[in-house]
Amino acid sequence: MTCTTPHAPNSPKRAAILDGAVKCFMEHGYAATSMDSVATAACVSKATIYAHFSSKADLFAAVIIHRCEMDLTNEAHWPEVGTDARASLSKVGRLLLSFFIQPDTLAIHRVVVAESARQPDLANAFWDAGPGKSCSKLFDLFEELGRKELLIIPNPIAAALSFAHLLKGEIFFCRLLGLPEGTERMTFDETVETAVDLIMKAYAP
Amino acid sequence: MTCTTPHAPNSPKRAAILDGAVKCFMEHGYAATSMDSVATAACVSKATIYAHFSSKADLFAAVIIHRCEMDLTNEAHWPEVGTDARASLSKVGRLLLSFFIQPDTLAIHRVVVAESARQPDLANAFWDAGPGKSCSKLFDLFEELGRKELLIIPNPIAAALSFAHLLKGEIFFCRLLGLPEGTERMTFDETVETAVDLIMKAYAP
């Protein structure tokens, strides 16, 4: 059992605490979130939180892992690889970029990056449960594209990472900083199209 | 004059405060940094800080802009564009990725991203003084490569952003999260080489 506390993981109070804590941490960050505000948001007393989680840092770690578990890889929206590489990449590209710029994804990214320097274990757990896992799915896709000879890919890992980082372009960073809409110089569609174009030019048979 | 306080911008105490605050904010983040710790780091009293900066948020904004001013675009290390597109891209790629993964760059990125949701003005100022300015330099480079017909670039902005985001790949994110060395699946050299290869394949005459 990998439960972080000796308590029932399906306890309704525990779930309420996690839900309340997610909102607080995402909105205000780790340090600026008080256990009182979590208690209020979860409609429980502060002492109840400490009955389920040994400290604020422990609660934070549980929240992050909890969020990762409802993540991209579990949504099973990954499209099938057909016979058209460009169409497959476009579909996956739109899916990935949509996910990247979701407000919740951005909020998680902000708090984890901010705290990773002070909580290295959390950063590792986040990597394993989040980006690391999503990357594996993308590796599989590129390997399949190579196996079906729809693309010629000497190094599927380099290709998959290139595609992912082309997608996670300027639009992601602008949203992450909360800049006014329109600051980015490439739209959603242009970003996906540019990424797909580059990959196709580099790896098309 | 755009000085944030009515005090002499070259005051030695003011400089000491900024230097001390940079270290504190970068190491501990915004919320976890106390004005007392800044005072200690700067070897001044807390009241002196408030004589130069009206609030903690004001000090933080001044620190971020101060850091951006000693940034990439002011170092004038940008290489000349010769007659070899691949060599130029490699040189610039190594320069950019080196800059991206500097500890100070990572630390600034962490704190600004973390606070941007709560201090939108700061995010805008950071964008203008930092990434926005660096991007312009990169646009110029790609336009020159196009003008010299070393590359065929229909859209220099898309090409420059693609190159930048290919470079700012997995290695940057792993360092940002403080993951153990070796977690990333592509080395520094492989990242630069992959980025240059993709751009060359897409835009070579």
Place this chain on the structure above:
DNA sequence: GTCTATAGAGCGATAGAC
């Protein structure tokens, strides 16, 4: 397990002497 109440420490910001 869950609550109310509170301990004990640290915070941002200021008053007043010099």
Place this chain on the structure above:
DNA sequence: GTCTATCGCTCTATAGAC
């Protein structure tokens, strides 16, 4: 301008009743 001293508040975590 710079200091020491302190105010008023909020914080994490716990004690003790039920």
